[in-house]
Amino acid sequence: MSEDILAEGRALSEHYTTWAGKKNAYVCDGNRAGVPGCGSYIVTIDVAAGVTPFIVQCGNCGRDAHSKMYRVKDWLTPTHQWYRPDTLDGIDAAYHEHLRSGGLILRPIGEDRWLPQMALVSDKPQ
Numbered sequence: 001m002s003e004d005i006l007a008e009g010r011a012l013s014e015h016y017t018t019w020a021g022k023k024n025a026y027v028c029d030g031n032r033a034g035v036p037g038c039g040s041y042i043v044t045i046d047v048a049a050g051v052t053p054f055i056v057q058c059g060n061c062g063r064d065a066h067s068k069m070y071r072v073k074d075w076l077t078p079t080h081q082w083y084r085p086d087t088l089d090g091i092d093a094a095y096h097e098h099l100r101s102g103g104l105i106l107r108p109i110g111e112d113r114w115l116p117q118m119a120l121v122s123d124k125p126q
Contacts, residue, residue, distance in 0.1 A: 009100050009102045010084060020049045027040075028065040037064065037065065040059070042059070042079045046104065051101065
């Protein structure tokens, strides 16, 4: 059963997506109720072909962080990666359908931290 979920997701994503190796960012800009976000962000890299969400939950304030649609500065270093697990061991059942549909799962690279907004808008590395 678990091998089927992962195999189906891998086949689907490899057929339809080409984002493997691409950088993206998610910026905390608030929620649908109009509550502003804290401006924190993460830089992600897709280590496999697959589907990623448009909105993730901010690791600092819990509000919505929206995708920059792969439009990020080249010099930014990824803080998180989107990956496809090799096994479903330890993966919450809530993710199974997402994986079957070609989805990837987010994990930190090193320390799980969200960065201040300033670095995303600056033209020079900090």
